[in-house]
Amino acid sequence: MKVGVIGGGAAGFFAAIHVKENYPNADVSILEKSKKFLSKVKVSGGGRCNVTNACSSISELSKAYPRGGKQLKKIFPQFYTKHTQDWFESREVPLVTQEDQCIFPVSQDSQTIIDCFMHEVERLGIKLITQVGISSIEIKEAFYILKSKDDATFEFDKVIIATGGSPKLQGLKWLEQLGHKIENPVPSLFTFNMPHEPIKELMGVVVEKAITRIKGEKLSADGPLLITHWGMSGPAILVLSAFGARLLEEKSYSFTVQVNWVNELNQQLVQDELTSLSKEFAEKQLKNIRPYYLPTRLWIFLLEKVELDPERRWNEIGKKGINKLLNILTNDQYSVHGKTTFKEEFVTCGGVSLDSINPKTMESKACPGLFFAGEVLDIDAITGGYNFQAAWTTGFVAAKLGEK
Numbered sequence: 520m521k522v523g524v525i526g527g528g529a530a531g532f533f534a535a536i537h538v539k540e541n542y543p544n545a546d547v548s549i550l551e552k553s554k555k556f557l558s559k560v561k562v563s564g565g566g567r568c569n570v571t572n573a574c575s576s577i578s579e580l581s582k583a584y585p586r587g588g589k590q591l592k593k594i595f596p597q598f599y600t601k602h603t604q605d606w607f608e609s610r611e612v613p614l615v616t617q618e619d620q621c622i623f624p625v626s627q628d629s630q631t632i633i634d635c636f637m638h639e640v641e642r643l644g645i646k647l648i649t650q651v652g653i654s655s656i657e658i659k660e661a662f663y664i665l666k667s668k669d670d671a672t673f674e675f676d677k678v679i680i681a682t683g684g685s686p687k688l689q690g691l692k693w694l695e696q697l698g699h700k701i702e703n704p705v706p707s708l709f710t711f712n713m714p715h716e717p718i719k720e721l722m723g724v725v726v727e728k729a730i731t732r733i734k735g736e737k738l739s740a741d742g743p744l745l746i747t748h749w750g751m752s753g754p755a756i757l758v759l760s761a762f763g764a765r766l767l768e769e770k771s772y773s774f775t776v777q778v779n780w781v782n783e784l785n786q787q788l789v790q791d792e793l794t795s796l797s798k799e800f801a802e803k804q805l806k807n808i809r810p811y812y813l814p815t816r817l818w819i820f821l822l823e824k825v826e827l828d829p830e831r832r833w834n835e836i837g838k839k840g841i842n843k844l845l846n847i848l849t850n851d852q853y854s855v856h857g858k859t860t861f862k863e864e865f866v867t868c869g870g871v872s873l874d875s876i877n878p879k880t881m882e883s884k885a886c887p888g889l890f891f892a893g894e895v896l897d898i899d900a901i902t903g904g905y906n907f908q909a910a911w912t913t914g915f916v917a918a919k920l921g922e923k
């Protein structure tokens with residue numbers, strides 16, 4: 520049996536290795552359009568490669584995927600975070616879990632992961648072919664004929680497509696022509712630009728736990744929020760960008776973000792806290808008593824935003840002052856115009872629709888014997904090693920070639 524894997528990235532390598540392990544007699548090739556394999560793995564996680572996440576609950580894990588979580592939940596039992604850790608560690612790649620649950624190689628170097636894959640590929644006798652960009656697939660009887668842009672042809676019995684995310688719809692046309700539904704690709708995982716907001720002057724300020732929301736929408740997120748020289752970043756923003764990827768594209772990236780700086784949705788509790796501070800520290804200046812341990816620069820900025828002089832005393836602001844503070848702490852608003860890529864780390868929302876594949880096997884419904892793995896599918900996650908986990912899981916399942 521000849522098996523062709525199109526795309527030499529994370530999903531393609533993982534799939535090819537497992538095809539060969541499942542079918543030792545198969546003749547397996549990886550066809551890669553560029554000169555180099557695994558180039559995203561190389562730059563991933565700031566060059567350290569966040570291979571997976573320590574989350575070991577399948578239902579929690581699937582919540583990290585704005586698109587595809589429901590389908591992944593069904594196949595995670597076959598291969599999820601725990602298996603990923605065992606897989607690398609049993610191949611002499613020790614891993615370390617950070618406080619934020621992200622898992623990296625102990626070497627803190629993505630090259631370790633690449634070396635591991637290259638070693639496996641050599642050990643198993645998988646053929647590696649570079650500079651072959653497949654542009655069309657033809658089905659002839661039981662064979663798949665792959666054609667490259669420069670007219671080279673390859674014949675396989677089974678094919679796994681692992682070509683990664685395509686930022687443009689045009690790049691997915693060849694897969695649409697085979698009968699697959701395509702979800703329009705749009706970027707996910709970005710930070711918010713606030714060109715007209717003075718809060719940018721506070722760049723570098725971090726609030727450990729904030730709640731963010733898109734005004735007029737149900738979408739919300741929580742987590743650390745970082746003020747940058749162009750606007751806002753940090754998990755509380757990136758998670759909104761991922762879950763709102765399509766919605767925010769429809770809004771042309773112009774919208775209002777609401778920030779609850781104190782991570783407390785119960786307004787009454789915040790009001791009680793402010794009232795009690797105003798009594799306990801009645802004679803102290805506003806600037807010297809920060810509610811909820813807010814960073815000093817942010818607290819002064821917020822006081823000035825609601826026109827409360829930071830030099831005033833807590834017993835001078837009255838009910839009106841408390842209400843102003845309550846409002847700014849729980850429902851501060853900023854206008855967003857545009858987006859910026861987060862540390863060059865972006866993923867594509869959209870791709871081959873999961874409606875077009877059998878979620879149990881990753882096999883195409885339109886073309887039996889053709890499988891998909893990785894970001895080419897309409898699957899993507901927030902940051903934290905979840906995107907690679909989707910590549911490993913779908914690659915592992917596709918590699919069964921519908922049989923095992």
Ligand SMILES: Cc1cc2nc3c(=O)[nH]c(=O)nc-3n(C[C@H](O)[C@H](O)[C@H](O)COP(=O)(O)OP(=O)(O)OC[C@H]3O[C@@H](n4cnc5c(N)ncnc54)[C@H](O)[C@@H]3O)c2cc1C
Pocket residue numbers: 525526527528529530531550551552553555556557558559560562563564565568569570571651652653654681682683684862863864865866892893894895903904905906907908910
């Ligand atoms: C800078 C950056 C950092 C990241 N860091 C992390 C991280 O630390 N942790 C994490 O979980 N996720 C991270 N991600 C996301 C993660 O890299 C991707 O989700 C993952 O690489 C997807 O794997 P893939 O194999 O599906 O696609 P890719 O890695 O994109 O691989 C696809 C391959 O297919 C090739 N190809 C495309 N079209 C064709 C064709 N027609 N013919 C032949 N070959 C083709 C491409 O050249 C490429 O080599 C990061 C992303 C970026 C951009």
